[in-house]
Amino acid sequence: MVENNPRPNPDELLAQVKAEEELKKRGKLKIFLGYSAGVGKTFAMLEAARLQKGERDLVVAYVETHGRPETEALLEGLEVIPRRRVEYRGVTLQEMDLDAVLARRPQLALVDELAHTNVPESRHPKRYQDVEELIEAGIDVYTTLNVQHIESLRNIVMQITGIWMWEAVPDSVIDKAAEIELIDLPPDELLKRLKEGRVYVPDEATRAAAGFFREGNLIALRELTMRTAAVRVDERLRAYMQIHSIRGPWPAAERLLVCISPNAQGARLVRTARSLASQLYAQWFAVYVETPNDVRLSPDERNRLMDTLRLAERMGAKTVTIRGDSVATAVTEYATKNHITMIVVGKTQNRWRKLFGVAVVDQIIRLSKNVDVFVATAEEKPVKQERSPSGRLFIDWRAYLQALLLMILATLLGQAVHSFFSPANIMMIYLLCVVVTAVFWGFGPSIMACIASVLLWDFFFVSPHLTLAVEDTQYIFAFITLLLVGLTISYLTTRIRQQTEAAQGRESETATLYALSRTLAAVVGLDSTIRAITDSTKETFGLEAVIFLPDAQNK
Numbered sequence: 001m002v003e004n005n006p007r008p009n010p011d012e013l014l015a016q017v018k019a020e021e022e023l024k025k026r027g028k029l030k031i032f033l034g035y036s037a038g039v040g041k042t043f044a045m046l047e048a049a050r051l052q053k054g055e056r057d058l059v060v061a062y063v064e065t066h067g068r069p070e071t072e073a074l075l076e077g078l079e080v081i082p083r084r085r086v087e088y089r090g091v092t093l094q095e096m097d098l099d100a101v102l103a104r105r106p107q108l109a110l111v112d113e114l115a116h117t118n119v120p121e122s123r124h125p126k127r128y129q130d131v132e133e134l135i136e137a138g139i140d141v142y143t144t145l146n147v148q149h150i151e152s153l154r155n156i157v158m159q160i161t162g163i164w165m166w167e168a169v170p171d172s173v174i175d176k177a178a179e180i181e182l183i184d185l186p187p188d189e190l191l192k193r194l195k196e197g198r199v200y201v202p203d204e205a206t207r208a209a210a211g212f213f214r215e216g217n218l219i220a221l222r223e224l225t226m227r228t229a230a231v232r233v234d235e236r237l238r239a240y241m242q243i244h245s246i247r248g249p250w251p252a253a254e255r256l257l258v259c260i261s262p263n264a265q266g267a268r269l270v271r272t273a274r275s276l277a278s279q280l281y282a283q284w285f286a287v288y289v290e291t292p293n294d295v296r297l298s299p300d301e302r303n304r305l306m307d308t309l310r311l312a313e314r315m316g317a318k319t320v321t322i323r324g325d326s327v328a329t330a331v332t333e334y335a336t337k338n339h340i341t342m343i344v345v346g347k348t349q350n351r352w353r354k355l356f357g358v359a360v361v362d363q364i365i366r367l368s369k370n371v372d373v374f375v376a377t378a379e380e381k382p383v384k385q386e387r388s389p390s391g392r393l394f395i396d397w398r399a400y401l402q403a404l405l406l407m408i409l410a411t412l413l414g415q416a417v418h419s420f421f422s423p424a425n426i427m428m429i430y431l432l433c434v435v436v437t438a439v440f441w442g443f444g445p446s447i448m449a450c451i452a453s454v455l456l457w458d459f460f461f462v463s464p465h466l467t468l469a470v471e472d473t474q475y476i477f478a479f480i481t482l483l484l485v486g487l488t489i490s491y492l493t494t495r496i497r498q499q500t501e502a503a504q505g506r507e508s509e510t511a512t513l514y515a516l517s518r519t520l521a522a523v524v525g526l527d528s529t530i531r532a533i534t535d536s537t538k539e540t541f542g543l544e545a546v547i548f549l550p551d552a553q554n555k
Contacts, residue, residue: 027135028178031114032144035225036218038199039185041144042112046074048181049110049142053078058108061134062096062127068198079106086119093119098130101139108140115149115167128169135176147225150174152274152315160220161212170314171274182229187218231278254282257335258312258344259327259364261288262301265346266308272376273344274315285338286312286319289330292495325495328363335371342372399441400448406433407452411460423461427482430457431489438493446490454483512536 032041032048042063049058060080065071081104084097095118101109111134116127124130131141148157151168158164174180185193193199194213258273260266270286277284286309297305309319324330335343345361365373410433414426430453438446458468458479519532530547537545 025138027137027139027141029131029135029173029176030140030142030179030181031174031177032142032181032183033147033225033229034144034183034185035147035221036190036213037146038190038193039183041146041183043068043071043074044181044183045110045112045142045144046071046078049078049108050074052108056107058110059101059104059106061101061109061111063110063112066199078110086122088119095119095122096127096130098123098133101134102137105137106139108142109134111141111143114143114145114173115169117167126169128173132173145169145174147221147228150228151311152271152278153224153228155268155271156224156275157221160224161217163212171316172314175316180229182226184222184226187215187222190218191215228278254280254342255338255340256280256282256284256342256344257331257338257340258284258286258317259289259331259346259360260286260305260308260312261346262297262305263346264304266304267311269344269346269376270308270312270315270317273312274317276342276344276374277317280342282342284317285340286317287331287334288319288321289327290321290323291325291327326363327360328367331364332367332369332371335368340371342374343368344374344376347375347377399445403437403441403445403449404452406437407449407456409433410453411456414457414461418461423457426461427457430482431485435489435493438490439497442497443490443494446494447487450483450487450490454479457482512539 030048032045034041042065046063049060052058058078060075060078062081062083063071063075065075081097081100083094084100086093086095096111111127111131114128114131118125118127118130124133131143134141147153148161148165149168150171152171154165154168190199191213199213254277256273256277258269260269273284273286276282288305288309309321313319320334322330322334324333331343334340343364345364347361361373361375407430410429414429418426434446434449434453437449455468459466516532516536519536520529523529523532533547534545537543
């Protein structure tokens with residue numbers, strides 16, 4: 001039996017048409033990918049360009065030959081754009097002249113070393129940003145890249161080589177490449193070239209071989225490069241099939257979610273999730289759940305959280321911030337609604353939480369049902385954290401002292417009326433004081449008030465008086481009930497207080513954004529717009545704001 005093809009979704013067709021139009025306007029990026037310096041990426045790029053010399057208008061925007069004669073020979077007959085010379089700290093450095101290439105407007109530009117960091121005060125801090133501008137201008141680009149400079153793989157490369165790569169290219173740039181060509185060379189051949197001085201200059205070869213260029217490192221990096229190239233080629237193929245509505249044997253669509261938090265393990269979790277998503281060909285999401293407790297995050301924690309979310313965005317994730325009372329509940333509900341098949345969460349480091357079984361990881365596993373949960377290790381260097389205001393609720397001795405004084409006043413009031421009321425009625429006075437303490441001074445002082453209320457009620461109002469001994473055993477049940485009720489009231493009152501503060505904070509943010517939007521809609525001209533933004537920033541944060549604009553040379 002042959003099934004009829006379902007009717008195409010008009011929105012999907014429109015999105016496909018728009019995607020095709022955008023691709024036609026942009027230049028195409030081709031990356032020559034290798035696992036190390038010396039495997040022949042630049043040589044292969046120049047060879048590929050020479051094959052198109054008569055068919056396309058091409059220029060050499062920037063190529064680094066490292067003094068290799070065979071590479072320099074391939075430059076003969078190609079138009080080379082003169083490099084831009086920049087004085088920096090008394091040294092003359094050479095960079096690609098981006099403006100000259102844009103003015104020349106070739107069909108194809110050769111740009112070596114995609115991960116390169118430009119000289120300070122350049123228009124873009126990174127060369128991949130120069131390449132993006134060329135592509136936006138409709139110029140095709142050939143470029144070279146080593147696998148260790150891909151953002152999501154830096155942790156893996158660190159584990160393999162013990163060396164942290166400071167220069168990195170966001171995965172989003174790699175994902176936009178029209179083609180990735182793997183440039184491969186067996187490790188023994190590369191080591192032979194190194195000894196012959198064809199990779200680095202001879203006086204640096206020995207030191208390089210003793211560090212990065214170990215055979216085990218090269219074998220592992222080679223395998224990582226092959227896997228990365230295979231994943232990117234498959235992603236490109238599937239994207240092509242989607243754009244052109246080609247039906248095929250589609251695999252089950254994996255969708256991955258990584259839980260983000262303000263702690264120091266966030267960056268590593270993001271890279272782990274990106275690596276898993278690449279291996280599974282999965283769309284992935286970076287989700288942060290803002291609970292009422294998070295309203296009081298310290299500035300360091302907020303900055304670290306924003307850095308982690310930006311890192312996930314650069315690696316191609318869809319970043320989402322959702323609000324909820326429970327992280328586990330909010331994450332699992334979002335996973336269910338968005339058809340997530342795997343949740344990545346960091347391993348809990350707090351031993352007390354493990355002991356009492358209240359770790360977020362355990363809650364997510366319990367609530368996840370049909371969703372797989374991947375618990376990732378996250379060994380990061382300890383980060384000194386600024387104590388947040390929420391932590392100060394438990395060490396604010398003035399609050400504890402005020403709560404204790406309130407309990408003493410409750411006892412004095414009870415002494416004044418105990419001849420008119422039974423001990424059970426006097427208990428209500430203490431419960432009222434517990435509620436007041438939770439509302440005004442927080443959870444810690446309210447717990448202390450609960451315990452103090454039980455002890456004071458027993459000592460002064462339960463027979464025999466002025467002793468903690470209990471004559472009637474039924475009062476033991478009353479003590480336990482008073483303690484549990486007091487703790488429950490304290491917790492619920494504190495949660496309501498936190499939720500109220502969170503709601504007030506969101507209301508303030510919404511009101512500020514609304515006021516700013518109305519102001520921007522009314523102003524005319526750049527100066528008025530800048531003044532409106534800086535005034536709004538000062539009013540909201542209490543800080544002076546400065547806006548930097550490009551000059552006449554767009555710098």
